[in-house]
Amino acid sequence: NAGVTQTPKFQVLKTGQSMTLQCAQDMNHNSMYWYRQDPGMGLRLIYYSASEGTTDKGEVPNGYNVSRLNKREFSLRLESAAPSQTSVYFCASRGQAAGELFFGEGSRLTVL
Amino acid sequence: AQRVTQPEKLLSVFKGAPVELKCNYSYSGSPELFWYVQYSRQRLQLLLRHISRESIKGFTADLNKGETSFHLKKPFAQEEDSAMYYCALSRDSSNTGKLIFGQGTTLQVKP
Numbered sequence: 001n002a003g004v005t006q007t008p009k010f011q012v013l014k015t016g017q018s019m020t021l022q023c024a025q026d027m028n029h030n031s032m033y034w035y036r037q038d039p040g041m042g043l044r045l046i047y048y049s050a051s052e053g054t055t056d057k058g059e060v061p062n063g064y065n066v067s068r069l070n071k072r073e074f075s076l077r078l079e080s081a082a083p084s085q086t087s088v089y090f091c092a093s094r095g096q097a098a099g100e101l102f103f104g105e106g107s108r109l110t111v112l
Numbered sequence: 113a114q115r116v117t118q119p120e121k122l123l124s125v126f127k128g129a130p131v132e133l134k135c136n137y138s139y140s141g142s143p144e145l146f147w148y149v150q151y152s153r154q155r156l157q158l159l160l161r162h163i164s165r166e167s168i169k170g171f172t173a174d175l176n177k178g179e180t181s182f183h184l185k186k187p188f189a190q191e192e193d194s195a196m197y198y199c200a201l202s203r204d205s206s207n208t209g210k211l212i213f214g215q216g217t218t219l220q221v222k223p
Binding site for chain 2: 003031033035040041042043044045048050056058090094097098099100101103104105106
């Protein structure tokens with residue numbers, strides 16, 4: 001039981017390049033989330049998906065797109081990366097108990 | 113606007129000393145509050161939730177609606193408590209599970 005799995009763990013991009021962060025969970029959870037973690041800013045919600053086939057914007061959605069491919073998978077795409085998107089990205093899924101999110105290990109992205 | 117504030121970026125204490133990690137929130141509704149912890153090289157994980165009124169690893173947190181605070185406390189810190197701690201608020205009238213996190217506090221417990 002792997003929980004929430006994110007790939008890649010590390011990535012370096014040049015400004016303007018595109019990439020997709022992949023996330024999969026094997027806990028049969030309906031809701032999934034993408035957060036970014038920046039020093040002094042905590043975790044900020046980028047996008048979330050309450051259920052398969054639905055997505056919605058969080059606090060900081062600009063520059064990102066998401067796809068909820070099926071119940072297991074929720075990907076985050078940067079179409080044209082910018083240095084301001086240098087961050088650690090976390091995918092999470094929601095368990096049964098109130099407030100319980102299960103997080104992936106994180107993906108460290110650097111945009112030069 | 114809903115907000116969670118953790119005023120300390122870093123809290124450094126000696127082993128055996130009491131610990132209090134501060135968390136203040138602003139929310140017009142009835143809040144649900146949580147503490148998450150991230151140990152070195154581990155995933156972010158739920159530590160405790162106010163609604164459970166539980167003690168986990170010796171930590172407790174009491175919701176004070178008058179002061180809009182949810183401080184995390186432990187009477188005697190251990191070295192293994194060293195980690196990043198996040199306070200989080202659920203504003204979940206629509207049951208989406210979204211959490212608003214504070215800025216985080218790094219707890220450093222010195223031997």
